[in-house]
Amino acid sequence: MQQKIAIEMKGITKTFGALKANDNVNLTVEKGEVHALLGENGAGKSTLMNMLSGIYTPDSGTIAISGEQVAFTSPKDSIRKGIGMIHQHFKLVDVMTAKENIIIGQPAEFFLQGKALSKKVKALSDQYGLDIDPDKKVYDMSVGEKQTLEIIKVLFRGAEILILDEPTAVLTPQEIRKLFRVIRNMKEQGCAVVIITHKLNEVMEISDRVTVLRKGQSVETVVTKDVGVSSLIEMMVGKKVELSIQKKTFEERKPLLELDEVTVKNSEGKDALSNVSFTLRGHEILGVAGVANSGQKELCECIAGLARADKGRIYFEGGNIVDKTPRDIIKLGIRMGFIPEDRLGMGLVGSMDIVHNMILKDYQNQPGIALRRGPCVAQARKIVKELDIQTPSIYTPVKRLSGGNIQKVLLGREIDSAPKVLITAYAVRGLDIGASYKIYDLLNEQKAKGVGVLFVGEDLDVLMDLCDRILVLCHGEVTGIVDPSKVTKEDIGLLMTGQRQESGDGNKFPGEGGEA
């Protein structure tokens, strides 16, 4: 009789130094099943999967594949057992073709059997409904194509168990739909698919069962169709969370910041932003959507004066600020909180405490040459209290705080300066659900105070819930400014891939009525 269980992990424990990344975790995945692994950042999802793919070895516990006990010491062992992991960051060689990437690291014959290989790749893609051109170079591929290639790569190696680590983070809604179709095909062919994610709607859509991890422990495994989103959140967070973003619309929305045909070149002399024009008003949150690296960073930096606009004008309260220094722009009341991937790199100094990080943007306004800490101590106390930052003291180096608290320190500092324009980029990057909603609340408070908020985000659902308008960037160009209440996610997805708003009268799109 055929073995029905694909993966059985029992009592897995893994510690890193003082941190228990996995604590007695159990996971069972059946063949022909899509199993979602759900949990907040740091819950131990990736650690668990890295042990399954042989990158880490568990401290204790057992792993059985198709009923057979295994002890992986390297990724090679797990590949041999038919396990394929598709990482968040693709591991492809840019200058090679799809075909060449597929056979890298494979025991190959001396001569490459080009045609035979193409045929085999073709057969595989047909089997699972994947679209790929075997002779296309990787650098010519879109993110979606690269991911397809990664999938074919592991299938080619005979994988029957697929692990996808946050596969949708970089995709447009259309690409996500395509990916889900492929996953369903694989499931029908009897593969076991594990998908790591923290997006609940995707869990509901694609998975058969869900295992929820929290703080390194497996909380529960449930059948997806028997649970609701709210109970999943409760399992993830460990308590009930009020999850709603209140969107209030304000009548008086006077223009604050106006970009007029702004072009910014990157270090290679190419346009990172081209001819971007929009108006940011008071009492509004303007979202910025786009695939990663579509010019979001340059947009933030040119407003803050950190990158030079090669062309165009930026008006703030009527004056052109293109030639002003970052310092002057801060003084005008334009504040930016940019959360980079490592969270600390821009805006906070990890080894310094909260007080010294408060000083960072204000010390320049102090008279004389001496550094005055007094006011910043008070300010640090205030934001720790108001934003409920979990820290042993205000003199703890910020890098010791958890991600959410670090971000609160950063945003707290910018907000506390009573800015007129607040630019936030990836404000909730890596945050858990509870903390994310606290940040949204903070931004809404700012909006209520009359601040113009520019919110660069990744999650379209959030953008649509939070923002009054959404500006879509594609390759540095604005492909549309839309009212989220009048468009669908798919519409935005199309704009993200470069389709322009099809309306005849320039900037007008459903909902984009009274543009100044």
Add this chain to the structure above:
Amino acid sequence: MNLIRISKRDDLPKKKEIVIRILAILLSILFSGVIIMMFGLNPAEIFRSIIEGAVGTPTRIRQTILTAVPLTITSLGIIVAFKMKFWNIGAEGQITMGALGATVIALFLPESVPAPLKLLLMLLASMLFGGVWAFIPAIFKAKMGTNETIFTLMLNYIAIKFVTYLQYGPWKDPNSGGFPRIAYYPDNALLPSLFGVHIGWIIAIICVAFVYLFINYTKKGYEITVVGESLETARYAGMNISQIIVTAMFISGGMCGVVGMIQAAGIEKTLVAPIANNYGFTAIITAWLSRLNAVACLFVCIAFAMLTQGGAYIQIALGVPSAVASVVQGTVLFFVLGSEFFLQYRVSLARRAAQAKKEVA
């Protein structure tokens, strides 16, 4: 496979830190003792002699202070640069140029200028020359992103060779009987003494206070620290990074330049090519040992000077080979610097072959 696991420590209790440090010093004494015994010498006697040689008589104490002064000031200069993660290994050159600046004033200003004024001008000139010598790599780094390590290192040789050229060529003293040296400073250009030691020690103490206050209590010092910790953060905070780099390096080089003036006017009484006497490199070690803390630096440099003087003493007094002194010095450094590793990382035996190369993914 990996029997030993190394992971980064996040926080270490103060107590444990002190224990590790004391252990390092004890181990270094033990090990150098064993090595001394292998030479057929009595370790207890050697250690006693080292201390005796460093602080045994007033003269020896004076000698130790004379070594500690240039070391301290140079270390302080280096600390300012290192705080910014600007790897200034050009202190040798900056010291040499500082001495050159002082010499210009000392030799070419009329003798009639009163001593205090002349000394003050020499001090300023040495700061200027040393500062400019550090300013050159700084401006290139700030504007073009050149590598400061190689740049500052190379400038050392240029400075030293240039002084050598002056010594053998245009500045050669006609009254030296053909010997290639630069004329001695007139008396009003020599550093006066206080308590039997030239006033360089006062300058050193002032410098300690200055660097401590500068780094911890001024805006510029704060900027330097931020730039050192994270360039991107500094940029996002609207700091003028180029200007900060250049200013900090000018201060760093200026302090090293002062060392040149002290050595020329206090010790050599003239300018010689090897005026820097390796202080520029030794100070890198002492700067690190003091963990870039100005006050700690003073004590580290005194300890280091004691070790140097004591080492020199045992060579002469006991007739042991100079290698013994070097071995003791080297062993102490090895253990003290090595203990840094244990302060920052936790080493444990792995129960199973666990690959802990990465932190939690």
